[in-house]
Amino acid sequence: MIKKQGKEIGNQSVMSDSEQHQLFEPAENPLEERLGKAFFEDLPTTPGVYKMYGQSGRLLYVGKAKNLRNRLFTYRRVKSSHSSRKVKRLVQMIRHIELQHCESEEEALLTENRLIRNKKPEFNRAKKSPDTYYFLILRPEENQLTFRLSMQHPEDKSILSYTYGAFKGHRTIRKGTGALLRQLYLAEHDIQTPFQFPTVLTNNLTPLSYELPLGNELVITTAFQEEVENFLSGKSTVFIEKIVEVATNRNLLTEYIGRLILKDCESLKYFYKQCLHRNWQLQQTLELEERLIPQGKLDDYLIKAAFKEG
Structure with a gap:
């Protein structure tokens, strides 16, 4: 030294x-x-x-x-x-x-x-608190989908297969998960205007937890679940195409709510690129055995992957 x-x-x-x-x-x-x-x-x-x-x-x-x-x-x-x-x-x-x-x-x-x-130097901001990086949990249950954002690795082993992360980027995550919840709700309920969404789903601050009631039971079909899982795992954006397909079949894209749907799709694409797919790329590039990336290792993995790819 x-x-x-x-x-x-x-x-x-x-x-x-x-x-x-x-x-x-x-x-x-x-x-x-x-x-x-x-x-x-x-x-x-x-x-x-x-x-x-x-x-x-x-x-x-x-x-x-x-x-x-x-x-x-x-x-x-x-x-x-x-x-x-x-x-x-x-x-x-x-x-x-x-x-x-x-x-x-x-x-x-x-x-x-x-x-x-x-x-934790006082003038540093980035990378200072990896314990604030999020894990996302989306679990189908009998009459609902249970959604949760957590800053702690889940201890309940029964929900590990429904858990994704860790992800960094507070604004990107909250905006992306807000879009995700709205579009899952839209898929499950026959709504025609943004005013028919529950208020909690249209607030500026996306909820950290939400129990989405099933209606049409579309999101629990095997095919739809697979696309949601592939999306959250960072493997595919077909889920977004499914959302557009649902909206098109209901003639929603030509209505006022269509603007919100398309805006949410853009948020989902950005969330996918910056968080979901990036984590999948880390898994592939570094040949990681763990499915979930620990919060304290995410920043180091991003550096190692960048130099390995370079």
């Missing part, structure tokens, strides 16, 4: 955002003065991870780089006039930077993932 440390600033109190902004406004970037020119002159051009610390050794940010010298020089060049508030605030708070050499860019990415998960 390579360690680089700049000058420590005494017992200086933590500044407010406005004070930080004022100090940084006409002044030059404080990093070179604080860390010293030798820090930047001696930076390696190898892949690695950098850890930025504030006062009292507080870890502020973890990043990775294919070339540490090039990446850290971008922080040296940060100016008030053309940098985000977040980056300016980070630069103002940095007291020393620690470098960790890695053998490859892939190793740097995996090391960054591990550090962010374990240390």
Whole structure:
């Protein structure tokens, strides 16, 4: 491990955002003065991870780089006039930077993932909480379909075969599952307008759980169930074609509700691409034995698959 440390600033109190902004406004970037020119002159051009610390050794940010010298020089060049508030605030708070050499860019990415998960630096956002990645459960029962989004791996073995995930991307998942529930409800009930959907299915926030009552009993037919399972497993989008077929047979696409159906189909396609099919590709590319991807491994698997495919 390579360690680089700049000058420590005494017992200086933590500044407010406005004070930080004022100090940084006409002044030059404080990093070179604080860390010293030798820090930047001696930076390696190898892949690695950098850890930025504030006062009292507080870890502020973890990043990775294919070339540490090039990446850290971008922080040296940060100016008030053309940098985000977040980056300016980070630069103002940095007291020393620690470098960790890695053998490859892939190793740097995996090391960054591990550090962010374990240390949870305050300026990092992505990959910080994989325990918030979702599992999706859709289980047919006697008189209903039971739907649930969970941030915990199900312990009940009886529902494992109806469970999919883990998936990341909060907005994509909630929007995609909302479209899924509406179109399953439409398949089961003879509705003609969006106003006939249960209110919970038209709210902006998709429910985390829902018991969809059966009506036409279409969704529990073997053929339909197989297409839903193939869709959720990331193997096929024929399910979306089935939804369009149902709507066409009922002459719904020419009605006002048709706009919602087509919009939901687009959400389902995006959900499939970003979550469902991506997980299936991970299974194939990495030859994973486990059907469900653990939350804490998803980000690492995405990196390994990208480098394997590349």
